[in-house]
Amino acid sequence: MLKKVKFLMLAVAAALSACGGGGGNPGQTDENYAITLRTEKVTLPVNVGSYPAGIGVYAPFTTTLYVNATKGGAPIPGGPNIFGCNTEYGLGSGPLYYLDGDPAHEDDDGNPLAFRSITLGANSGGNSFHFHAGNQAGTATITCSVTDPRSGRVERASVNITVGAGAATGKPASVRVIAQTPEFERLGYLGTKSNPNRIINQVGMQALVLDDGNQPTPDGSGAKVQIRILAGTEAAVGARLVSGNQSGSILQLSSIGGVALFSLLSGEETGPIFMEFTTDRFDNNVANGIQDPISIIEQISVIEGVTTPINFTDVDLGTVTKGVPFTSLLTVSGGLPPFVWSVTGLPAGLSVDASTGMLSGTVSSTAEERDYRATVAVVDKNKLSTTGTIKLKVVGGLPEDFAIGDCNSNAVCSLGSAPVGTSFTYSFVASVSDVTWRFTSLPAWLTSGTTGSAGVLNGTPKVNNCGSQRFLVTATKGSASITRTFSITVVTGATPPGGDPIEYTCP
Known part of the structure; x- marks a missing residue:
């Protein structure tokens, strides 16, 4: 009988222990972790100017998120690496930031670093972090999770933050060139069509049409952008645009994601090519007439050969006497011959030969006797130019009998x-x-x-x-x-x- 009573007492004690009573910790519970995630702002403006992340009234593109976890209504135990949070969707609309002053979360200059996922400790069952809007409108889904160490269960909570809600209008507000082939980006110029120096003479390019919210305009139907080679430069002669079956000096192109693709091919002449990019704000379609044009002009340089930069060094020509013939050959370093010379600000009677750079003439008797500073401009075959200054001093003329003693003839x-x-x-x-x-x-x-x-x-x-x-x-x-x-x-x-x-x- 004594053995049976002892067994019953042990069974009751075990049952009380399983229910949290008896000699166990009265705060201990078998309930699962519960996690919450909330944000101060569910909408943020599009960050067109890439304004930096921050806290306070002068950080309009940043919001704070709060993550908390409880067990049985009480905060979970504190410690490091409790919460894991990441951008589950919409990373292009903005990244995550700590903004906690920890040098591990800043660059060498003390600027906060952006992350696509972060890890947080828990203090009183929670922590906070930040989301910062980027320049792309959309909705970002932020998810945080916590793991119950006893059960191994992972609890999750998510919140959506919309960037640029209602900002996009679909009406073109700007157009720009956003991409060129890598080789052209490295060089920065095209070669002439028949250049013997193996310089590329064609480049693939992309034009992007954006609306008021700086977002790509809808593709829809019709042509979104018109590209035109402007006449008036030598390099424009023979140059052409191509895209699919279109070829010529004018293209009208549709877009994918607001982006239109085409190529530019150079002609036989050097110099700048000016291209005009136009979209129609009225109806986002240039094919049916352009009623409200939005335009930019892009310049592409065309050269025949690669040289060192053309350079003219300032020079002092000394004294020039009125009424006496004067010559001086101007020279440049670098550049690709032939050169075209021009000089402004010379005293009356002097001029420069445009093809040789020979400065010559006889200063007029009416010219002022003073110091002159003339501006020299030189353009090479690549249509690259340089400028410089020549100095000279004009003095009074010499008597007609300028002679050495009485030896005023060509005789010995x-x-x-x-x-x-x-x-x-x-x-x-x-x-x-x-x-x-x-x-x-x-x-x-x-x-x-x-x-x-x-x-x-x-x-x-x-x-x-x-x-x-x-x-x-x-x-x-x-x-x-x-x-x-x-x-x-x-x-x-x-x-x-x-x-x-x-x-x-x-x-």
Whole structure:
């Protein structure tokens, strides 16, 4: 009998323990976890300008989500990695953010990072995170889950957030080129149709038509966009557009997801090609006439060969004298010849040859005597250009009798004779002041020394210098100069006392 009573007491104790009574924890329960997920905002505007995520009134594109879990009405135990949340659908409409200040959730500059899924700990049975609207309208489904560690059951809760609800109008508001072939993106230009340098001469392109909410316009029926090559440039001649069975300088194209596909083929000439993209806001159809055009213009450069960039280095041409002929050859580095030259701001009387870059002419007597800064523009065969500046100073004209001493003709002018062994000095003079001097082909015994700029020659001839010798003398003032031929004859010199006459006697 005692054994039966003891057995019954143990059975009752076990039953009480299973019901949460007896000696067990009175807060313990066998109920399953329950999870809730709610959001402060169920709609957000389309984030057209990619405004950053944040918290507060200055973060209109961000909302906070709250996830909580309970068991038997009480918060679940806290700890790390309790909740897992992800964007189940509509990731293009926006990602998830922690916005908790944790460096692991920020880039090197402290900007918050975007995630498609996040993991959260639990504190008092819950936590919070954020959803940030992107530039694509739509509905995002956010789902969070929690796992009951005792039963292994996974409980889930979801919430929908609509981005740009009612913002899309379907009416075209903008059109833009969004894609080109990778090789063209790398190069940034096309080659001419027959270029020998293996530069691509055609490119596939895509045009995107967007509405007021910056969303792709509906495809529907009819042509959504018109592409036209604008006339007026050399490169436009012979260039054409192609898409399917269409080919020419104008295309009207339908779209898929608001995107129209076509290709541009270059012609034989270099330079820019301007393409006009037009859509019709009135009815999103350009095929039945364009009543409310929305247009942009895109430029494509066409070249014949790849060169280093064309460059003109600023240059100072010095002094230019009125009434005196002047020439100077302008040059560039890089670029593809031939070049086309133009210069603006020159004094009257000077001009540049468009094909050679030769600056020449005679400054007019009426030109102002001052410093000039003229602008040079050069265009190469690729129609690439450069600009620069040339400086020059215009001064008054020279007298008509500009001469070296009395040697004012093209005849040979004689300086007379120089005896062997006798020091010889001669100073040249000009009919105008501030002249600089230059001597060419001087006899070996004659030197200009440090006084050459003053027009002074000196030297002492020897027997081996005997005879007549010629040299050139050039006098320069500003950009004007004259050159004359002079001669001097070395003759027998007087023999000093005790000297050897042979050493002073010319043959």
